[in-house]
Amino acid sequence: MGRVICITSGKGGVGKTFLCANVAAELARGGVRVLCVDCSVGARDLDMVLGVSDRALYHLSDAVTGRCDPMTAIIPHPEISCLSVLPAPQYYSPQDFEGGAPQRLIDALRDEFDVILLDGASGLDARAGIAMEVCDGAIIVVEPTPSSIRMADFAASRLMQAGKREMRIVVNRIDPVAMKKGLCPNVDNIIDSLSIGIIGAVPARAAYMTARAGFTSERTPFANIAARLCSRHVPLMRFNRVNQW
Numbered sequence: 001m002g003r004v005i006c007i008t009s010g011k012g013g014v015g016k017t018f019l020c021a022n023v024a025a026e027l028a029r030g031g032v033r034v035l036c037v038d039c040s041v042g043a044r045d046l047d048m049v050l051g052v053s054d055r056a057l058y059h060l061s062d063a064v065t066g067r068c069d070p071m072t073a074i075i076p077h078p079e080i081s082c083l084s085v086l087p088a089p090q091y092y093s094p095q096d097f098e099g100g101a102p103q104r105l106i107d108a109l110r111d112e113f114d115v116i117l118l119d120g121a122s123g124l125d126a127r128a129g130i131a132m133e134v135c136d137g138a139i140i141v142v143e144p145t146p147s148s149i150r151m152a153d154f155a156a157s158r159l160m161q162a163g164k165r166e167m168r169i170v171v172n173r174i175d176p177v178a179m180k181k182g183l184c185p186n187v188d189n190i191i192d193s194l195s196i197g198i199i200g201a202v203p204a205r206a207a208y209m210t211a212r213a214g215f216t217s218e219r220t221p222f223a224n225i226a227a228r229l230c231s232r233h234v235p236l237m238r239f240n241r242v243n244q245w
Contacts, residue, residue, distance in 0.1 A: 002033075002110040005229070006135035008120040008128060008159075009142065010151025015172045016141045019202070019225075020119040021049045022216055026226035027115055028083035035074065035113040037086045037106075039120045039131040041097070044088035046119050050077060052085055059089040064101045070109060084113070097130050106134045115229070124151065132159055137166030139199060143173050144184040149193050156196060168199035170225065175204050198236060200225035 007020045017040075024034045038046035041060060047053040058073035063086065070086075077083040109116060120131030132138065138159050142152040152169065159167060171187055179186045191198055206218030216222065227234045 002035075002113040002116050004106055004110070004116045004118065004134060004136045006039075006118045006120050006131040006138040006159075006164075008131065008138055008140055008155050009122050009148075010140070010153065010155040011124065011148055012122045014141050014143050014148055015202075016122075017046050017049050017119050018216075019139075019141055019170060019172060019222070020117050021046065022219070022222040023225050023229070024083055024115075024117050025080055025215055026219065026223045027229065028077070028080050030226065030230070031082060032226075032230065033082050033084075033112070033114045035084045035086060035109060035116045037116060037118050037131075038088035039118050041088045041092045041121075041130065042090065043121070044090055047075070047085055047087040050083075050085050051079075052077060053087075056087045059087045061089040061092045061096045064105050065096050070105060071112070102130055103134045122151075122155070124154065128155075128158065129162070132162045132164065135164060137168075138164055140167060140169045140194075140196065141172050142169055142190060142194070144171060144175075144179065144186070144190060146185070149185065149190055153194055156194060167196050169194060169196050170200040170202060171198065172202045173204045174201055199228050201236060 007016050009016050020036055024036045028034045036046060038044050047056050052075045055075050058068045062068045063070040063073040073086055075085045118131035118135055121128040140152050140155050142148050156167060171190055178184045187201055202221040206216050206221050224234045
Protein backbone atom coordinates (compact mmCIF):
# COMPACT_ATOMS: atom_id res chain seq x y z
CA MET A 1 0.00 0.00 0.00
CA GLY A 2 1.45 3.33 -1.07
CA ARG A 3 2.70 5.99 1.30
CA VAL A 4 1.14 9.47 0.98
CA ILE A 5 3.39 12.46 1.63
CA CYS A 6 2.27 16.08 1.58
CA ILE A 7 4.83 18.66 0.45
CA THR A 8 3.86 21.97 2.01
CA SER A 9 5.24 25.19 3.46
CA GLY A 10 4.21 28.10 5.61
CA LYS A 11 4.45 30.65 2.80
CA GLY A 12 4.27 30.57 -0.94
CA GLY A 13 7.16 30.88 -3.36
CA VAL A 14 9.66 28.69 -1.48
CA GLY A 15 9.94 26.02 -4.18
CA LYS A 16 7.45 23.31 -3.14
CA THR A 17 6.40 22.36 -6.65
CA PHE A 18 9.94 22.27 -8.04
CA LEU A 19 11.04 20.12 -5.10
CA CYS A 20 8.05 17.79 -5.55
CA ALA A 21 8.79 17.32 -9.26
CA ASN A 22 12.48 16.63 -8.82
CA VAL A 23 12.16 14.31 -5.82
CA ALA A 24 9.43 12.40 -7.68
CA ALA A 25 11.67 12.09 -10.73
CA GLU A 26 14.53 10.68 -8.64
CA LEU A 27 12.22 8.18 -6.93
CA ALA A 28 10.84 7.07 -10.31
CA ARG A 29 14.31 6.71 -11.82
CA GLY A 30 14.98 4.26 -9.00
CA GLY A 31 11.98 2.13 -9.96
CA VAL A 32 9.52 3.50 -7.38
CA ARG A 33 6.00 3.93 -8.75
CA VAL A 34 5.27 7.59 -8.01
CA LEU A 35 2.15 9.67 -8.42
CA CYS A 36 2.39 13.45 -8.09
CA VAL A 37 -0.95 15.05 -7.24
CA ASP A 38 -1.30 18.81 -7.67
CA CYS A 39 -3.46 19.89 -4.74
CA SER A 40 -3.04 23.62 -5.42
CA VAL A 41 -6.49 23.78 -6.94
CA GLY A 42 -7.13 27.03 -8.75
CA ALA A 43 -3.41 27.76 -9.04
CA ARG A 44 -2.03 24.70 -10.80
CA ASP A 45 1.48 24.52 -12.18
CA LEU A 46 2.81 21.03 -11.41
CA ASP A 47 1.77 19.80 -14.87
CA MET A 48 3.79 22.64 -16.41
CA VAL A 49 6.87 21.92 -14.30
CA LEU A 50 6.70 18.25 -15.26
CA GLY A 51 6.15 19.09 -18.92
CA VAL A 52 2.77 17.39 -19.36
CA SER A 53 0.36 20.33 -19.51
CA ASP A 54 -0.50 19.59 -23.15
CA ARG A 55 -1.59 16.05 -22.16
CA ALA A 56 -4.07 17.03 -19.43
CA LEU A 57 -7.64 16.14 -20.40
CA TYR A 58 -9.03 15.66 -16.89
CA HIS A 59 -7.99 16.88 -13.47
CA LEU A 60 -8.23 16.33 -9.74
CA SER A 61 -11.79 17.65 -9.43
CA ASP A 62 -12.96 15.22 -12.13
CA ALA A 63 -11.37 12.31 -10.26
CA VAL A 64 -12.63 13.39 -6.82
CA THR A 65 -16.23 13.86 -7.94
CA GLY A 66 -16.38 10.74 -10.11
CA ARG A 67 -16.80 12.62 -13.37
CA CYS A 68 -14.10 10.32 -14.70
CA ASP A 69 -12.23 7.23 -13.59
CA PRO A 70 -9.21 8.35 -11.53
CA MET A 71 -6.78 6.40 -13.72
CA THR A 72 -8.14 8.22 -16.76
CA ALA A 73 -7.21 11.57 -15.23
CA ILE A 74 -3.68 10.43 -14.34
CA ILE A 75 -1.00 11.26 -16.91
CA PRO A 76 2.00 8.92 -17.30
CA HIS A 77 5.17 10.94 -17.79
CA PRO A 78 6.33 10.59 -21.41
CA GLU A 79 10.03 10.23 -20.57
CA ILE A 80 10.31 8.88 -17.02
CA SER A 81 8.69 5.51 -16.51
CA CYS A 82 7.13 4.94 -13.07
CA LEU A 83 6.25 8.66 -12.83
CA SER A 84 2.64 9.86 -13.19
CA VAL A 85 0.83 13.14 -12.58
CA LEU A 86 -2.71 14.08 -11.54
CA PRO A 87 -3.10 17.78 -12.40
CA ALA A 88 -5.17 20.31 -10.48
CA PRO A 89 -8.13 22.18 -11.97
CA GLN A 90 -7.69 25.80 -12.90
CA TYR A 91 -11.25 26.47 -11.75
CA TYR A 92 -13.02 24.45 -9.09
CA SER A 93 -15.90 24.33 -6.64
CA PRO A 94 -14.94 23.98 -2.95
CA GLN A 95 -17.83 21.53 -2.59
CA ASP A 96 -15.91 19.07 -4.76
CA PHE A 97 -13.45 18.54 -1.90
CA GLU A 98 -15.91 18.16 0.96
CA GLY A 99 -17.40 15.10 2.62
CA GLY A 100 -14.25 12.99 2.64
CA ALA A 101 -14.05 12.77 -1.16
CA PRO A 102 -10.27 13.46 -1.35
CA GLN A 103 -9.57 10.77 1.27
CA ARG A 104 -11.61 8.20 -0.67
CA LEU A 105 -9.73 9.04 -3.86
CA ILE A 106 -6.28 8.79 -2.30
CA ASP A 107 -7.18 5.53 -0.53
CA ALA A 108 -8.30 4.08 -3.86
CA LEU A 109 -4.96 5.02 -5.46
CA ARG A 110 -2.69 3.60 -2.74
CA ASP A 111 -2.64 0.14 -4.31
CA GLU A 112 -1.57 1.55 -7.67
CA PHE A 113 1.51 3.47 -6.49
CA ASP A 114 4.36 3.04 -4.02
CA VAL A 115 4.55 6.75 -3.15
CA ILE A 116 1.98 9.50 -3.66
CA LEU A 117 3.40 13.02 -3.36
CA LEU A 118 0.82 15.73 -2.75
CA ASP A 119 1.96 19.14 -3.94
CA GLY A 120 -0.05 21.17 -1.45
CA ALA A 121 -0.87 24.83 -1.04
CA SER A 122 1.00 26.82 1.61
CA GLY A 123 -0.06 26.48 5.23
CA LEU A 124 -1.80 29.86 5.29
CA ASP A 125 -4.04 28.95 2.37
CA ALA A 126 -7.43 27.41 3.08
CA ARG A 127 -6.73 24.92 0.27
CA ALA A 128 -3.77 23.50 2.22
CA GLY A 129 -6.19 21.28 4.11
CA ILE A 130 -6.85 19.20 0.98
CA ALA A 131 -3.37 17.67 1.17
CA MET A 132 -2.77 17.94 4.90
CA GLU A 133 -5.86 15.99 5.85
CA VAL A 134 -5.24 12.96 3.61
CA CYS A 135 -1.48 12.51 3.98
CA ASP A 136 0.43 10.04 6.15
CA GLY A 137 3.24 12.51 6.75
CA ALA A 138 4.62 15.78 5.45
CA ILE A 139 7.71 17.53 4.16
CA ILE A 140 7.75 21.23 5.04
CA VAL A 141 9.83 23.32 2.65
CA VAL A 142 11.56 26.27 4.30
CA GLU A 143 14.02 28.89 3.08
CA PRO A 144 16.77 30.24 5.36
CA THR A 145 14.92 33.47 6.12
CA PRO A 146 13.23 34.49 9.39
CA SER A 147 9.81 34.93 7.75
CA SER A 148 9.93 31.51 6.06
CA ILE A 149 10.99 29.85 9.32
CA ARG A 150 8.18 31.53 11.24
CA MET A 151 5.58 30.47 8.69
CA ALA A 152 6.98 26.92 8.53
CA ASP A 153 6.23 26.70 12.23
CA PHE A 154 2.64 27.71 11.45
CA ALA A 155 2.43 24.94 8.82
CA ALA A 156 3.72 22.42 11.37
CA SER A 157 1.05 23.55 13.84
CA ARG A 158 -1.64 23.13 11.22
CA LEU A 159 -0.41 19.61 10.45
CA MET A 160 -0.51 18.79 14.15
CA GLN A 161 -4.09 20.02 14.30
CA ALA A 162 -4.89 17.62 11.45
CA GLY A 163 -3.44 14.79 13.51
CA LYS A 164 -0.19 14.44 11.56
CA ARG A 165 2.94 13.75 13.58
CA GLU A 166 5.37 12.50 10.93
CA MET A 167 7.10 15.64 9.61
CA ARG A 168 10.48 16.54 8.16
CA ILE A 169 11.87 19.75 6.72
CA VAL A 170 13.79 20.53 3.57
CA VAL A 171 15.89 23.67 3.73
CA ASN A 172 15.70 25.06 0.20
CA ARG A 173 17.70 27.64 -1.77
CA ILE A 174 20.67 27.68 0.54
CA ASP A 175 23.46 30.15 -0.18
CA PRO A 176 26.51 28.58 1.52
CA VAL A 177 28.50 31.81 1.29
CA ALA A 178 25.76 33.84 3.00
CA MET A 179 25.43 31.16 5.67
CA LYS A 180 29.15 31.10 6.29
CA LYS A 181 29.16 34.89 6.69
CA GLY A 182 26.23 34.76 9.11
CA LEU A 183 23.94 36.70 6.77
CA CYS A 184 21.12 34.18 7.14
CA PRO A 185 20.16 31.41 9.58
CA ASN A 186 22.19 28.25 9.15
CA VAL A 187 20.75 24.76 8.93
CA ASP A 188 21.28 24.05 12.63
CA ASN A 189 19.50 27.31 13.55
CA ILE A 190 16.51 26.30 11.45
CA ILE A 191 16.31 22.80 12.93
CA ASP A 192 16.53 24.23 16.45
CA SER A 193 13.86 26.85 15.73
CA LEU A 194 11.36 24.35 14.36
CA SER A 195 12.27 21.26 16.43
CA ILE A 196 11.62 19.12 13.35
CA GLY A 197 14.05 16.65 11.82
CA ILE A 198 15.60 17.43 8.45
CA ILE A 199 15.37 15.21 5.37
CA GLY A 200 17.25 17.39 2.90
CA ALA A 201 19.10 20.57 2.07
CA VAL A 202 19.13 22.11 -1.39
CA PRO A 203 21.63 24.77 -2.50
CA ALA A 204 20.27 27.75 -4.42
CA ARG A 205 21.92 26.76 -7.68
CA ALA A 206 20.04 23.43 -7.69
CA ALA A 207 16.66 24.92 -6.80
CA TYR A 208 15.78 26.46 -10.14
CA MET A 209 14.82 25.16 -13.55
CA THR A 210 18.11 24.60 -15.29
CA ALA A 211 16.96 21.85 -17.64
CA ARG A 212 14.02 21.04 -19.89
CA ALA A 213 10.60 20.32 -18.33
CA GLY A 214 11.52 21.79 -14.97
CA PHE A 215 14.09 19.20 -13.96
CA THR A 216 17.33 20.46 -12.51
CA SER A 217 20.75 19.44 -13.78
CA GLU A 218 21.94 19.49 -10.13
CA ARG A 219 20.26 16.21 -9.22
CA THR A 220 22.27 15.15 -6.16
CA PRO A 221 20.28 17.02 -3.44
CA PHE A 222 17.00 15.62 -4.75
CA ALA A 223 18.43 12.12 -5.19
CA ASN A 224 19.56 12.26 -1.55
CA ILE A 225 16.06 13.20 -0.39
CA ALA A 226 14.55 10.40 -2.49
CA ALA A 227 17.00 7.91 -0.98
CA ARG A 228 16.10 8.99 2.56
CA LEU A 229 12.40 8.59 1.75
CA CYS A 230 13.26 5.00 0.84
CA SER A 231 14.89 4.56 4.28
CA ARG A 232 18.42 4.52 2.89
CA HIS A 233 21.11 6.14 5.02
CA VAL A 234 22.58 9.15 3.24
CA PRO A 235 24.60 11.54 5.44
CA LEU A 236 23.42 15.12 5.40
CA MET A 237 26.31 17.20 4.14
CA ARG A 238 27.25 20.26 6.12
CA PHE A 239 27.55 23.63 4.45
CA ASN A 240 31.05 24.32 5.61
CA ARG A 241 32.21 24.33 2.01
CA VAL A 242 30.56 26.07 -0.90
CA ASN A 243 30.18 22.87 -2.95
CA GLN A 244 28.69 20.62 -0.27
CA TRP A 245 25.07 19.60 0.17
